[in-house]
Amino acid sequence: MTVCCPDCGFTTDNLPPTHKCPECGEFSHDWLIYDWEEFVAIKRRHIKYNVAILGALLINVLLALALQSSNAFQWFLTLLAIPAIISWLRCSRQLRARSAYKGHEAGVVFPWFSGLGGL
Numbered sequence: 001m002t003v004c005c006p007d008c009g010f011t012t013d014n015l016p017p018t019h020k021c022p023e024c025g026e027f028s029h030d031w032l033i034y035d036w037e038e039f040v041a042i043k044r045r046h047i048k049y050n051v052a053i054l055g056a057l058l059i060n061v062l063l064a065l066a067l068q069s070s071n072a073f074q075w076f077l078t079l080l081a082i083p084a085i086i087s088w089l090r091c092s093r094q095l096r097a098r099s100a101y102k103g104h105e106a107g108v109v110f111p112w113f114s115g116l117g118g119l
């Protein structure tokens with residue numbers, strides 16, 4: 001695994017435990033990790049989550065239609081399909097663009113619905 005300091009571009013094999021760059025002395029939580037295999041595994045997992053969410057939402061919509069539901073929350077849940085689809089498309093685009101890969105931040109392990117990561 002290769003990691004890269006976001007401040008000075010210093011690269012090393014292991015992330016310093018304190019996240020302090022030995023080169024420029026900056027602390028950062030945004031060290032870039034160069035590990036395409038890991039990145040692919042993370043993105044594939046996120047795609048699975050999104051597929052599962054969309055499947056559950058589809059069942060929810062079908063149920064709501066079948067029961068002629070007037071439950072606003074049930075319909076409101078359907079809106080979650082929007083970030084799920086965006087995230088799905090984004091993940092699959094990133095998986096096709098290996099040449100554009102410039103390392104990833106540790107935060108990418110969090111899927112969008114965790115509230116910690118971006119889309």
Ligand SMILES: [Zn+2]
Nearest residue numbers: 005008021024
């Ligand atoms: Zn540095």
